[in-house]
Amino acid sequence: MSSRGQQIGSAAPVCVSCRDCALKPICLPAHLPGEEARALEAAVERGRQVLPGVTLVRAGEPMAALLVVRSGSAKRYSVTLEGTEQVHGFVLPGEAVGLEGFASGRYTCEVSALEPLSYCRVPMRKLEQLLERLPGLRREILRLLGQALDEAQRLRGELAQSDARGRVAHFLADLSERLARRGLSPTEFRLSMSRADIARHLGLTLETVSRALSTFKREGWLRVRARDISVLRPEALAALGGGCA
Amino acid sequence: MSSRGQQIGSAAPVCVSCRDCALKPICLPAHLPGEEARALEAAVERGRQVLPGVTLVRAGEPMAALLVVRSGSAKRYSVTLEGTEQVHGFVLPGEAVGLEGFASGRYTCEVSALEPLSYCRVPMRKLEQLLERLPGLRREILRLLGQALDEAQRLRGELAQSDARGRVAHFLADLSERLARRGLSPTEFRLSMSRADIARHLGLTLETVSRALSTFKREGWLRVRARDISVLRPEALAALGGGCA
DNA sequence: CGTTCATTTGAGCCGACTCAAAATGGGTGG
DNA sequence: CCACCCATTTTGAGTCGGCTCAAATGAACG
Numbered sequence: 169m170s171s172r173g174q175q176i177g178s179a180a181p182v183c184v185s186c187r188d189c190a191l192k193p194i195c196l197p198a199h200l201p202g203e204e205a206r207a208l209e210a211a212v213e214r215g216r217q218v219l220p221g222v223t224l225v226r227a228g229e230p231m232a233a234l235l236v237v238r239s240g241s242a243k244r245y246s247v248t249l250e251g252t253e254q255v256h257g258f259v260l261p262g263e264a265v266g267l268e269g270f271a272s273g274r275y276t277c278e279v280s281a282l283e284p285l286s287y288c289r290v291p292m293r294k295l296e297q298l299l300e301r302l303p304g305l306r307r308e309i310l311r312l313l314g315q316a317l318d319e320a321q322r323l324r325g326e327l328a329q330s331d332a333r334g335r336v337a338h339f340l341a342d343l344s345e346r347l348a349r350r351g352l353s354p355t356e357f358r359l360s361m362s363r364a365d366i367a368r369h370l371g372l373t374l375e376t377v378s379r380a381l382s383t384f385k386r387e388g389w390l391r392v393r394a395r396d397i398s399v400l401r402p403e404a405l406a407a408l409g410g411g412c413a
Numbered sequence: 414m415s416s417r418g419q420q421i422g423s424a425a426p427v428c429v430s431c432r433d434c435a436l437k438p439i440c441l442p443a444h445l446p447g448e449e450a451r452a453l454e455a456a457v458e459r460g461r462q463v464l465p466g467v468t469l470v471r472a473g474e475p476m477a478a479l480l481v482v483r484s485g486s487a488k489r490y491s492v493t494l495e496g497t498e499q500v501h502g503f504v505l506p507g508e509a510v511g512l513e514g515f516a517s518g519r520y521t522c523e524v525s526a527l528e529p530l531s532y533c534r535v536p537m538r539k540l541e542q543l544l545e546r547l548p549g550l551r552r553e554i555l556r557l558l559g560q561a562l563d564e565a566q567r568l569r570g571e572l573a574q575s576d577a578r579g580r581v582a583h584f585l586a587d588l589s590e591r592l593a594r595r596g597l598s599p600t601e602f603r604l605s606m607s608r609a610d611i612a613r614h615l616g617l618t619l620e621t622v623s624r625a626l627s628t629f630k631r632e633g634w635l636r637v638r639a640r641d642i643s644v645l646r647p648e649a650l651a652a653l654g655g656g657c658a
Numbered sequence: 659c660g661t662t663c664a665t666t667t668g669a670g671c672c673g674a675c676t677c678a679a680a681a682t683g684g685g686t687g688g
Numbered sequence: 689c690c691a692c693c694c695a696t697t698t699t700g701a702g703t704c705g706g707c708t709c710a711a712a713t714g715a716a717c718g
Contacts, residue, residue: 179465181446246570249655254570268566270559277566299551306551313558314515320565321513321522325499326493328616332674363697371573376674378698394683394697410494473674577706621706623666639665639715 176283176352176360177262185209189238194262194350196308204304211294214238216287223280224265224287228301231269233289237261239283241360245368246277255369257323257363260346265365267316281359327371330409335370336380338409340390344399355402359395365390421486421505421528421605430454434483436488438505439595441481441553449549456539459483459533468525469510469532485530486605490613491522500614502568503527503606505591509572512561519555526607550564572616575654580615581625583654585635589644600647606656 185196186209197205215238218224224235232283242259259265263287265287270276299306326338348354359366363374370377384390388406391398399405431442432455442450458481463469471478472491487504501522504510510532514520544551571583593599604611612619629635634650636643644650 181704247495248574252574254574256569258564268563269557270555271563272556272559296548296551300548303541303545306541309555310515310518310558313555313562314513314517316564317558317565318513318516318521318561320569321501324501324569324572325493327542327569328613329493329499342486365474368573373675374697375676379674382698619665620667620708624706627666635716 191262213289235265240283355399458534481508483531485528602645
């Protein structure tokens, strides 16, 4: 297991202050003035770790804390009446989990680890106290929610307008960009999710996802070996998947 | 124009306090304690009116205020690089507009009136001041954003999983339910949007939307006359469109 | 009453799904 | 280290739903 070493986000030491965290430029405190960042930092519970497959939050459960992934990746999904999974998206380091819980104080979807994963926690009690006196944090949390909303809408638009290849291309381009923002390679990465997960996320079947990848491979846009992806022509993917003004 | 009289939400008198507003049980102040509601009310600019087709907010424009529709309905959309509209959804009375603007302080999509429409406005300056001292309002705004996010995700799931008839059924069931919550008839209503708008919202063509409606009519679930809809078997629509736990 | 736009209906085609089988790779135990 | 086993992924053949293009009908407005 230690030889894989390809998991998303470095295997960070368990306890690090935000100041020394590799995610500093991306994570919540990034846009906060110094004192606010310090106040927030004091409320953060760090270094929780879980194994692949473990569920971080469950639908219906009260939202007791704001969770932010530190390393590893996770799958956000909900289960339909018929028992099938709807995959809403994938969570990368520095991203918050379960924001839609603000709606009712309870989570409405499940989030489970795809790899060994570590995360930070801000208990809601403390968060609310902090929101009382930190205007920057207020703005930051609103920004976070607004961003999530914007992203969800953008994604919906993608589903509505693109065909299978377009969706897969967009998925790869988006993932690539998010990895780059975390200082990881945008062209060489290992998918932590299965074809079936990708398919359920994009509203396709796993065969169709596989075929799309094969097409890209044949066209010379990608190298694909199981879950290892090398992007050879990012522009081509972006052109197919892009589409938004 | 006055003889149509079918527009969504009554033609409210221009200036009404929140206390006397027909939307009181749905709108923002509904969940606020008395003093907070009063404080918010003092910041609200009421009774702005626009004609059909007028754009309320434009993509790229700074988010200068929080807008809530009072009467009438609107279309949220964005324009892709190719010049086609992506319809994100439709706004009913009591619903806020442009929440995704919290992401960057600028709107990312356009909202334009589908009927004569009136709305209320809370300037962002004042809103931020209020958020400083009203914990209930803080929670309420977060709830609003969380709800919008949850809804966007649910919709994405619907797109990913349902076929054409399922999407149209879900659209009607959702609209019906939202109208009911506003004290309007859930079974008799007039669509304020075109088939093309519905189609672009659901990721279909207008012909397919029309065919789905015709099918429902043939099965005896609906009566359809142009944009006037009578729902005869709500359960049937809900069964087709539902699907989420 | 005529014009114009929105909606409905029809025919044919293409892409994505379904079902089925082969191949690949990762992990395990000898 | 190698052979085996299992799950995942790839590939193939055939079907069906939704798209495209085109025409007809219906509604709204001057």
